[in-house]
Amino acid sequence: MSAVIFDELNAIQRQHGYLPSAELEALSLRMGMPLYRLHGVASFYPHFHLAPPARAELRICVDMSCHLRGACELKEGAERMFGGLSEKEIVVRDVSCLGAAIPPLLCRSTTHL
Numbered sequence: 001m002s003a004v005i006f007d008e009l010n011a012i013q014r015q016h017g018y019l020p021s022a023e024l025e026a027l028s029l030r031m032g033m034p035l036y037r038l039h040g041v042a043s044f045y046p047h048f049h050l051a052p053p054a055r056a057e058l059r060i061c062v063d064m065s066c067h068l069r070g071a072c073e074l075k076e077g078a079e080r081m082f083g084g085l086s087e088k089e090i091v092v093r094d095v096s097c098l099g100a101a102i103p104p105l106l107c108r109s110t111t112h113l
């Protein structure tokens, strides 16, 4: 059942760029699943967006290995660099392990800045 939920949520997000509440309500009715369960899945995974996302997102791993390799300085530098832009333009987020260790950074962009 959960694979079906992910497929449906991914399809909605591909279509809209995020998960509009009206689409979640329609999916809830279609699947016969309480809305709170869909919302729980969608809000748990950082891959899903419940509101239109920023044009770009920097995810910086702040787990211990990356912390020791300068993740905090990287985050501070990114915040200084992009501090003047609105949250519609760019968001800098702390995340757990990205499976990379060096550099502890993932960038997602819907358009070029």
Ligand code: FES
Residues within 6 Å of the ligand: 061, 062, 063, 064, 065, 066, 096, 097, 098, 099, 100, 101, 102, 104
């Ligand atoms: S611990 Fe930072 S990417 Fe794995």
